[in-house]
Amino acid sequence: MIEVEHLTKRYGDLTAIEDLSFTVHQGEILGFLGPNGAGKTTTMRILSGYMPPSAGTARVAGYDLSESSLEVRRRIGYLPETVPLYPEMTVSAYLEYMAALRGVTRPDRAARDAMEACGIADRHDTLIGKLSKGYRQRVGLAQALIHDPEVLILDEPTIGLDPRQIIEVRNLIKSLGGRRTIILSTHILPEASQVCERVMIINKGRLVAEDTPERLTARLRGAQQLAVQVARPARETLSVLESIPGVLRVHEQEIGRYEIESALDGDPRPRIAEAIVQHGWGLLELRPVGMSLEEIFLTLTTEDAAEPAGQAPAQAAPAPRRQGGKAR
Amino acid sequence: MRNTWLIARRELASYFTSPIAYAVTAVFLVVAGYLFWVILYYSREATMRYLFYNVTTLLLLVGPALTMRLVAEERRTGTIELLLTSPVRDGEVIAGKFLAALGLWALMLAMTLVYPLLLKLLGNPDLGPIASGYLGLLLAGGAVLALGVIASTVTSNQVIAALVAFGLSLLLWLTDALQGIASGTLGSFFSYLSMSTHFYDFAKGVIDTKDVLFFLSLIFGALFVATRLLEARRWKL
Numbered sequence: 001m002i003e004v005e006h007l008t009k010r011y012g013d014l015t016a017i018e019d020l021s022f023t024v025h026q027g028e029i030l031g032f033l034g035p036n037g038a039g040k041t042t043t044m045r046i047l048s049g050y051m052p053p054s055a056g057t058a059r060v061a062g063y064d065l066s067e068s069s070l071e072v073r074r075r076i077g078y079l080p081e082t083v084p085l086y087p088e089m090t091v092s093a094y095l096e097y098m099a100a101l102r103g104v105t106r107p108d109r110a111a112r113d114a115m116e117a118c119g120i121a122d123r124h125d126t127l128i129g130k131l132s133k134g135y136r137q138r139v140g141l142a143q144a145l146i147h148d149p150e151v152l153i154l155d156e157p158t159i160g161l162d163p164r165q166i167i168e169v170r171n172l173i174k175s176l177g178g179r180r181t182i183i184l185s186t187h188i189l190p191e192a193s194q195v196c197e198r199v200m201i202i203n204k205g206r207l208v209a210e211d212t213p214e215r216l217t218a219r220l221r222g223a224q225q226l227a228v229q230v231a232r233p234a235r236e237t238l239s240v241l242e243s244i245p246g247v248l249r250v251h252e253q254e255i256g257r258y259e260i261e262s263a264l265d266g267d268p269r270p271r272i273a274e275a276i277v278q279h280g281w282g283l284l285e286l287r288p289v290g291m292s293l294e295e296i297f298l299t300l301t302t303e304d305a306a307e308p309a310g311q312a313p314a315q316a317a318p319a320p321r322r323q324g325g326k327a328r
Numbered sequence: 329m330r331n332t333w334l335i336a337r338r339e340l341a342s343y344f345t346s347p348i349a350y351a352v353t354a355v356f357l358v359v360a361g362y363l364f365w366v367i368l369y370y371s372r373e374a375t376m377r378y379l380f381y382n383v384t385t386l387l388l389l390v391g392p393a394l395t396m397r398l399v400a401e402e403r404r405t406g407t408i409e410l411l412l413t414s415p416v417r418d419g420e421v422i423a424g425k426f427l428a429a430l431g432l433w434a435l436m437l438a439m440t441l442v443y444p445l446l447l448k449l450l451g452n453p454d455l456g457p458i459a460s461g462y463l464g465l466l467l468a469g470g471a472v473l474a475l476g477v478i479a480s481t482v483t484s485n486q487v488i489a490a491l492v493a494f495g496l497s498l499l500l501w502l503t504d505a506l507q508g509i510a511s512g513t514l515g516s517f518f519s520y521l522s523m524s525t526h527f528y529d530f531a532k533g534v535i536d537t538k539d540v541l542f543f544l545s546l547i548f549g550a551l552f553v554a555t556r557l558l559e560a561r562r563w564k565l
Contacts (some may be wrong), residue, residue: 045409048413049412049413050409050412050413050562051562051563052562052563070415070417071415073413073414073415074415076413078409078410078413080406080409080410080413082405082406082409083406084405084406084407084408084409084410085405085407086338086342086405086407088342088345088346089338089341089342089345097334097338098410098414100334101331101334101335101411101414101415101416102414102415103415143410
């Protein structure tokens with residue numbers, strides 16, 4: 001659906017993005033992660049047709065961005081970082097205007113549907129300037145959806161929302177995936193792992209890692225961690241756990257609580273559960289402890305900066321050591 | 329064409345939801361009314377010729393006030409991103425904005441139609457020169473507004489946009505002053521370039537195709553330049 005090849009954007013001496021290549025498949029939700037100033041917004045602005053790249057090509061829905069910009073723009077819904085709203089218009093007038101500009105045949109109906117989908121129907125007659133931040137963000141989202149575009153580009157869609165609104169917007173985005181192709185940028189990392197099927201981490205305008213959130217986590221650690229808690233630990237619990245095939249190391253954190261490091265291939269969880277139940281220790285908890293995306297993010301974005309350019313992404317980054325389950 | 333109309337309609341509506349349209353119209357009508365009365369009091373002539381000359385001065389001040397926010401404001405608030413990522417040509421954006429400003433100017437001129445009506449009640453004015461004068465004001469207004477659109481496209485600061493618009497219009501209004509300095513072809517070129525030269529005929533009651541063409545090409549030329557500038561701004565974002 002979206003094919004980006006060797007995209008580069010320079011502002012004078014500053015290189016915002018350099019040689020960025022990636023593809024997004026139809027119906028996929030791709031998360032764009034990176035620290036502020038990494039080039040997320042620049043990439044999204046180029047893909048939305050707002051500004052041309054310095055070099056490289058991008059194709060959206062089969063149309064080349066530089067050759068048929070209008071065709072691409074017809075198929076894209078875009079929510080910029082600063083939500084573009086006219087404060088002097090009412091919500092419904094604004095949405096009808098946007099629908100008409102995008103060539104929708106029945107702007108009034110499209111506006112109604114979009115307001116319904118974004119939960120702002122109760123404010124259709126309110127001036128946008130009088131809306132709260134959360135409502136404005138959702139009006140912006142409604143604007144991006146209004147012409148039922150094949151591709152949605154959302155730049156920090158949940159910024160400035162309260163926790164409940166964030167959950168609502170995330171659910172809305174998830175429900176939009178499948179039919180539509182979505183690229184969203186965020187620097188809220190749990191958001192990326194919750195909403196996105198695939199995550200791209202960019203830093204200083206370069207792609208540093210790209211995979212599913214789960215695989216990214218696993219690949220970077222080189223091992224998988226499990227937290228185990230039993231009700232009645234015995235003296236031999238530690239040695240029994242260590243002897244289970246697939247278990248690399250067991251670390252007793254406190255009495256009855258263990259952190260188990262296991263190989264990536266072959267899940268030892270069934271065997272661990274079995275052993276604990278057999279010995280009658282009373283299994284309380286057995287859960288995988290993923291390295292949080294925060295840690296991956298920090299690893300990639302700080303170590304990449306110190307290393308020379310041109311390294312292989314992701315795999316080259318050394319696995320950080322995890323200490324006592326605390327986030328670094 | 330449809331997009332142009334959509335943008336023009338929104339822009340015109342937004343004039344009236346902000347105080348700008350009311351303030352500018354009020355100032356314009358008060359000053360124009362005062363001029364009308366003073367001129368009538370002293371000249372005792374049922375003509376609007378002198379008023380037309382004076383209204384052009386007013387136009388040089390009012391025009392930039394109407395155009396200064398057109399593109400600059402969208403750039404400042406970020407809504408320009410919305411327009412430029414919609415399936416709308418840059419030329420349609422510029423044309424829509426220009427038409428909104430021209431619409432408001434036409435409305436302001438329409439409100440001064442009470443003056444010829446008063447003249448008709450009080451005396452026996454020649455309606456021909458009045459009609460041609462209004463046409464001239466509409467065309468000259470279009471030119472000043474088109475120059476204002478250029479100014480609004482190059483900056484996100486409304487004050488700068490207004491000042492640049494005023495400067496451009498004033499210079500193009502007064503190039504005929506150079507006629508005395510440069511002689512021959514160059515002198516007549518400067519005279520030709522001047523908006524005031526072309527406006528005088530309209531005020532006198534003469535509709536010359538050359539004058540109409542001058543203003544129309546100035547309008548289209550300025551809108552073309554504005555479109556190119558908007559496109560160029562994409563590259564420099």
